[in-house]
Amino acid sequence: MIRTSDDLPVDTPRSPAREAAERELSRPMYHENDPNLLQRAINRFLQWVGDLFGSAAGATPGGTLGLVVILLFVVALFAALWWRLGTPRRLPGGGTGSLFTEGPRSAAGHRADAETHAAAGRWNQAVQERMRAVVRALEERALLDPRPGRTAVEAATKAGRSLPGQAGRLRTAAHEFDDITYGGRTADHSTYLRLRELDLDLERTRPQLSATAGGPAG
Template identity: 55%
Template sequence: MATWGEIVVLAGGAPVTTPRDAARDAARDELVKADYHRHDPSIQERVVNWVLDRIDDALGALAGGGTTGTTGLVLFLVVALVIGAALWWRLGAPKRAARTDLGVFAGAGPRSAAEHRAEAERHAAAGRWAEAVREQMRALVRGLEERTLLDPRPGRTADEAAAEAGRALPEHAAALVAAARVFDDIAYGERTADQAAHQLLRDLDRTLERARPVLAPAAGGAA
């Protein structure tokens, strides 16, 4: 006698016996269709729900629900660390995100490239590498402005200066981007400054002083 799931009834009412495996495969294929899952929670919603469940478990443990207070506290701290790591990964380092709002010359008075270079050397001689890197980057950008390779613009970030100068000095575009990255990492607290970082910016500044810009082709020139 055929079991339930092995019999398919035709439109006319006549039963047809179907092998068990074929019936199971047909049911599985039907259930995986998108129409049955349009309202399923997204991956992000599942992660949030999982985190909330862990918080609920930790709070229950703190209340003495089956575990000691110490165990509950450990669970709560673990969950808090997981949430903090997730937010850090999702939002990025706060100081790195803030770099787009701060220019190279933020907090600095009007100075020439030579003045910034001299200040960088004084900081370097005293072993204040973070200040030396900051002043050296300012000297580099101010030097490009004084040569009219960059238009003077308050609030310009190191990344923007590198991108704009790289178009006029394509041979040094990669070095400019690397210098801007070093400046950002140090200026916004994610990397410890050292002599090598200052030397990298100092050498690039000297190289750019001798670099010749690539002139853009005149509009409407001969084909």
């Protein structure tokens, strides 16, 4: 407000006054310590997370502590499933791949390669070669018909008909082979020892000839 020479008050319009104040406050000297764009975005995100967490805590029995326990349980469950199942990697046909990726080789040759990999601590390759040795040995004993493109599960299922006492172990070995070869799992010493023991036991197991003769081809 200003006064004229007749001492009559004159009101200064609000808009020019506000514009003048805004111009003054927009000067760089007043904003030297303001957070930059990234800092403002981070602050808004953290505020949003805090609000979300607070709302969830208010709706959860036990408040914040109860929410933390639930979150930790979910993370632990997810980690356990990830470790057990591995990263699923399927081929375009929806199934797993062929057991044999190279030309015909003897069971003894696969066993020798498996032992070489095991001695070097390459457990994935050792398990893969030992499983191939198992299936090739069954083919050499005429318990499986040689068939290119057969998967480990198919071989285990067919062999289990003539070796019912080993059917469960064969299926387990086949699934471990698939998990390691196509599912991103990592084998270890115990995995290889189980498969090696199965291979040796199969050599001493006599088949049920009726199941071998009457079973469907696979």
